[in-house]
Amino acid sequence: MPTIKSIDDLKRLREEAQKVKELRDQTGKTQVVVGMGTVGIAAGARETLKAILTFIEDQHLPDIILRQTGNIGLGGQDPVVQVILPGAETVTYGKVTPAMATRIMEEHVVKGIIVQEFRIEA
Amino acid sequence: MAYYRSTVLVSMDPVCIDKGALDVKEQLIRELAIYNLSEEVQVLDSPRIGDPESEGPDILVYPEGSHYIQLTTATVGPIVMEHFIKGRELQQYKAQMRDVMDEELGEPKDKEIRIILEHIGKIDPRNIEDYIAVDGYQALAKVLGEMTPDQVIQTILDSKLRGRGGAGFPTGLKWKFARQAPDTPKYMVCNADEGDPGAFMNRKVLEGDPHSVLEGMTIGAYAVGANQGYVYCRAEYPIAVSTLNTAIEQAREYGLLGKDILGSGFDFDIEVRMGAGAFVCGEETALLASIEGARGEPRVRPPFPASKGLWGKPTNINNVETYANVPKIIHRGLEWYTSMGSEKSKGTKTFALAGDVAHTGLIEVPFGMTLREIIYDIGGGIKGGKAFKAVQTGGPMGGCLPVSNLDLPVDYETLGAAGSIMGSGGMIVMDEETCMVDIARFFMEFTQDESCGKCVPCRVGTRRILEILERICAGKGVPEDLPLLRQLCSEIIQDSLCGLGQGAPNPVISTMKHFLDEYEAHIYEKRCPAKVCRSLITFSILPDKCTGCTVCARNCPVAAITGERKQTHVIDTDICIRCGICKQVCNFDAVVIN
Numbered sequence: 001m002p003t004i005k006s007i008d009d010l011k012r013l014r015e016e017a018q019k020v021k022e023l024r025d026q027t028g029k030t031q032v033v034v035g036m037g038t039v040g041i042a043a044g045a046r047e048t049l050k051a052i053l054t055f056i057e058d059q060h061l062p063d064i065i066l067r068q069t070g071n072i073g074l075g076g077q078d079p080v081v082q083v084i085l086p087g088a089e090t091v092t093y094g095k096v097t098p099a100m101a102t103r104i105m106e107e108h109v110v111k112g113i114i115v116q117e118f119r120i121e122a
Numbered sequence: 123m124a125y126y127r128s129t130v131l132v133s134m135d136p137v138c139i140d141k142g143a144l145d146v147k148e149q150l151i152r153e154l155a156i157y158n159l160s161e162e163v164q165v166l167d168s169p170r171i172g173d174p175e176s177e178g179p180d181i182l183v184y185p186e187g188s189h190y191i192q193l194t195t196a197t198v199g200p201i202v203m204e205h206f207i208k209g210r211e212l213q214q215y216k217a218q219m220r221d222v223m224d225e226e227l228g229e230p231k232d233k234e235i236r237i238i239l240e241h242i243g244k245i246d247p248r249n250i251e252d253y254i255a256v257d258g259y260q261a262l263a264k265v266l267g268e269m270t271p272d273q274v275i276q277t278i279l280d281s282k283l284r285g286r287g288g289a290g291f292p293t294g295l296k297w298k299f300a301r302q303a304p305d306t307p308k309y310m311v312c313n314a315d316e317g318d319p320g321a322f323m324n325r326k327v328l329e330g331d332p333h334s335v336l337e338g339m340t341i342g343a344y345a346v347g348a349n350q351g352y353v354y355c356r357a358e359y360p361i362a363v364s365t366l367n368t369a370i371e372q373a374r375e376y377g378l379l380g381k382d383i384l385g386s387g388f389d390f391d392i393e394v395r396m397g398a399g400a401f402v403c404g405e406e407t408a409l410l411a412s413i414e415g416a417r418g419e420p421r422v423r424p425p426f427p428a429s430k431g432l433w434g435k436p437t438n439i440n441n442v443e444t445y446a447n448v449p450k451i452i453h454r455g456l457e458w459y460t461s462m463g464s465e466k467s468k469g470t471k472t473f474a475l476a477g478d479v480a481h482t483g484l485i486e487v488p489f490g491m492t493l494r495e496i497i498y499d500i501g502g503g504i505k506g507g508k509a510f511k512a513v514q515t516g517g518p519m520g521g522c523l524p525v526s527n528l529d530l531p532v533d534y535e536t537l538g539a540a541g542s543i544m545g546s547g548g549m550i551v552m553d554e555e556t557c558m559v560d561i562a563r564f565f566m567e568f569t570q571d572e573s574c575g576k577c578v579p580c581r582v583g584t585r586r587i588l589e590i591l592e593r594i595c596a597g598k599g600v601p602e603d604l605p606l607l608r609q610l611c612s613e614i615i616q617d618s619l620c621g622l623g624q625g626a627p628n629p630v631i632s633t634m635k636h637f638l639d640e641y642e643a644h645i646y647e648k649r650c651p652a653k654v655c656r657s658l659i660t661f662s663i664l665p666d667k668c669t670g671c672t673v674c675a676r677n678c679p680v681a682a683i684t685g686e687r688k689q690t691h692v693i694d695t696d697i698c699i700r701c702g703i704c705k706q707v708c709n710f711d712a713v714v715i716n
Contacts, residue, residue: 003377006385007263010254013376017255020131020168021245031185036209049127053162057125065185066127068209 030064030109035080037071044097045079051098052081055105064109077120083108094120126164128206131182134167137174142194146179149195153202163206169251172217180217189217227326227484231500235462236486237470238323238446242330247365250372253333259378261452265341266386274345274452275301281451281459282468287313287404287441288516288545289621290467290534293448296438299428300346303436310343310351310390311432311439313409317356317401318517319568321548323472324442326484328355328362331446332369336392338445340379341452343390346438351392354409358399366394401572405620406439408574419576420620441546443472464490467533471547477513478505478553487532494528497551508553512636516545518565519625521632522558541632543625557654558637559644562630563591569626580623583614587630597657599645607634653715656700660716663704665690667712674704674713 004010034040034049049068056064072080077094081101084090091114093104100118107113132147147165154160172180177191188211190201197215204212227243230236245252253259265274279294300308312335316324327335339351355363370392373379381389395413402408403418410432412418431437447469451459460468467489473496476482480502487496493513497503504510512522515532521542523530530536534544552561570584587610590603611627618624634641643649650658663674663683670688675681682698685691693704693713705713 003375004259004384005377007267010259010263010384013251014254014257014260017251020166021252021255034209036207038208041208053125053127056127061125067185068127068206070208070210 030086031067031082031084032064032105032109033067033069033082033084035070035072035074035078035082036068037078039071040078040080043078043095047098048079048081048096048101051101052105055102059105059110061110074120080120085109085112092120093118127162128186129164129166129184131166131168131171131184133169133171133174133178133180133182135170135174135178138170138178138180141174141178143179145195146181146193146198149198150181150202153199154206157202157207159202159206169249177217186211190215191217226322227330228481231481231485233491233495233499234486235470235488237450237462238327238334238443238472239330239484239486241334242326245331247330247332248368248372250333250369250376250378253331257453258333258449259337261449262337262340262378263384264452265344266384266388271301271345271347274341277452277456278345278448280456282463282466283444283447283451283459284467284534285441286443286447286471286546288543290544293440293444296428296440297342297345299426300348300436300438303429305429305434305436306347307350307435308346308348309432309435309437310339310346310348310392311410311413311427311437312339312351312353312442312445313404313406313439314353314355314359314362314442315397315404315409316359316442316546317404317572318546318548320476320550321474321517321546323474323484323547325359325362327442327446327472328359329365332362332366333373334446334449335366335442336369336373336379338440338448339392340383340390341448342438342440342445344388346436348438349389349391351390352413352432353392353394354397354403354413355394356397356399356403363394363396370394400574401568402574402620402622405622408620409439410437419574420622422619443547462488464531464533466535471532471544473547473549475501475549475551477549477551478508478556479503479551480505489533490531492529492531493523496532496549497528501551504551504553506553508555510551511554511556512552512558512561512633514542514550514552514561514565514629515548516543517548518568519543519621519628520545520548521628522552522561522636523632524636526636541635542628555652555654557595557650557652558633558640559591559594559650560652560654562633563588563595565629566591566626569622573622573626577618577620577623579614579617580619580626583610584623584626586610587614587627591630594641594644595650595655595657597644597648597655599641601645603645604634604638604641659700660695661693661698661700661702661704661713662695662716663691663693664712664714667710669710669712671709673707673709677703677707679703 036045079096081093081096082090104115107115154163171182179193180191182189201212204210241256275294275297283293284290379391397403400418403412405420408418408420427437463469470486470488472486485500512524514520514522527540537544566588570588573580575581593599611631614627615624643651653659668690675683682694683691
């Protein structure tokens with residue numbers, strides 16, 4: 001338990017506490033969801049996830065929430081990636097390879113243009 | 123900075139550590155490494171997450187917000203496998219989602235400005251670091267590091283902050299008197315004995331943002347030179363008391379209460395004292411007597427508590443909301459604070475909107491907003507599209523204000539001049555179906571019950587007023603009752619010691635002033651215009667609407683309704699007890715009140 005002995009201590013603690021609080025505060029951020037059920041993983045969802053991770057790291061996009069979920073329930077379309085921009089509807093992409101994932105990130109997540117040719121009906 | 127797709131917060135509460143949190147964390151890091159996830163998943167230490175006693179050791183996984191509890195080194199593996207590899211939450215280790223719906227405090231409406239309620243529901247009141255993250259204790263640091271006590275008092279004076287308990291006395295002036303008192307030691311007291319029926323602003327602050335009150339008290343203590351503080355909280359608020367105690371404990375652990383706060387050499391500590399449910403203990407001298415362990419009765423002032431208070435020593439008493447304002451004023455500055463409110467009342471005020479208004483609950487508005495804006499724009503108007511009749515501000519000792527007062531700005535002076543009070547912020551809206559004599563009777567029932575009995579005018583006088591009002595409602599009022607009521611009211615106000623007696627007649631005076639026609643209808647015509655007083659109404663059935671369905675007759679508890687199936691039914695008014703059940707059950711609106 002950190003005892004605060006000076007004003008500097010308090011300021012340091014505030015910064016740490018703000019970081020933790022920011023993590024919990026997710027409203028208004030872009031979400032990318034990867035379907036990682038058994039089927040998804042078998043179809044290569046881990047590689048797709050890796051590609052997305054690499055992209056976020058390379059482009060320094062810390063405000064994006066990358067989530068994984070279980071089987072999204074679109075048989076035969078795995079790996080499935082969903083992009084949810086703040087205030088917009090969920091867009092679902094199917095059979096997303098790492099290369100496709102990078103393009104989705106570039107166009108949809110960064111520029112806001114939906115990649116229509118990869119899109120599937122959810 | 124590296125990007126992690128997921129972050130795991132591990133609770134490092136001492137209790138969790140006792141129960142093996144460090145081993146759990148180590149195991150977690152090992153498992154993540156095995157699955158090559160170390161670069162994707164970040165593991166951080168965290169202050170307590172859930173309840174350490176029943177849930178620790180526990181972790182919180184973001185971005186999903188999954189809370190896994192009662193972990194052991196053996197359960198970490200499956201969680202890593204399922205959650206991080208397969209993206210499935212492991213239900214058997216997950217805590218039940220807590221209900222986060224807050225019916226008392228909704229989203230702010232357009233015209234609201236939330237300062238006091240700003241962080242409630244958004245920070246964890248049982249986690250001091252959440253408060254620190256939203257700039258908590260920065261004001262205290264500024265005060266202890268850069269300001270003299272006199273500068274603090276001057277700032278509060280300049281802010282024009284006034285007592286939110288209801289009387290509206292300038293807070294800076296109160297602090298100045300306590301500072302100037304020569305005697306020592308001095309005490310800081312927080313009045314959290316919120317007793318007005320329907321009001322819960324203070325409870326919400328204590329339950330949702332307790333550190334704002336503690337910080338305000340500590341700043342005040344530095345200003346007046348006190349080293350010990352007490353929060354007097356009513357026992358009917360067990361959650362507030364427990365949240366406060368947790369907050370005080372954490373503030374002590376972090377060195378924000380106790381000896382040598384922030385290395386400044388200033389000592390201050392706070393304890394909670396529980397009230398036993400007497401309404402009069404919200405009065406400051408009665409409250410002090412109660413803290414001392416004596417009977418909760420008010421005493422003559424002067425001497426005021428600022429010179430002779432707790433145990434005869436200089437004592438400063440402020441309300442919960444007053445203290446909660448202090449850190450905001452210091453931290454965000456005078457210019458910001460005085461930009462809100464009216465000429466003489468700066469800042470905001472919380473209200474508990476209740477009664478026949480569409481959106482009930484807590485609101486916070488700047489001083490000077492009109493009653494109409496509060497009731498219609500924020501409260502959404504009258505429930506069920508009915509007409510507005512009156513609004514009572516300030517709890518059971520407030521006055522009832524009619525339609526003609528709707529455009530009055532809400533501040534201490536205006537409400538006082540209109541015959542009501544600001545009070546602690548209760549606001550009860552009444553629609554056209556409210557009988558004002560009955561309302562006056564209702565409030566008098568409350569105050570005569572809560573009168574402590576010390577002053578005869580209050581003890582006996584409120585009883586007499588109640589008897590007269592009951593008589594009028596029962597249709598037995600006589601013309602002489604009106605002057606008698608007026609005389610009793612003025613004598614009780616004149617001859618009572620404290621605010622309870624002095625305020626008790628307010629509902630009667632204000633209803634007699636604005637709704638005298640209703641009193642007269644009860645007395646002269648034996649008629650209740652709002653059709654509320656049972657002795658003055660009769661129920662009957664409209665023949666053209668009655669279908670003879672027999673529902674009313676079957677539900678009447680005294681068998682006062684007769685009639686054949688498919689024939690018009692009739693109510694025997696001699697048997698009828700005017701319970702109103704027939705009106706409630708009739709599907710054809712055939713039952714009417716005369």
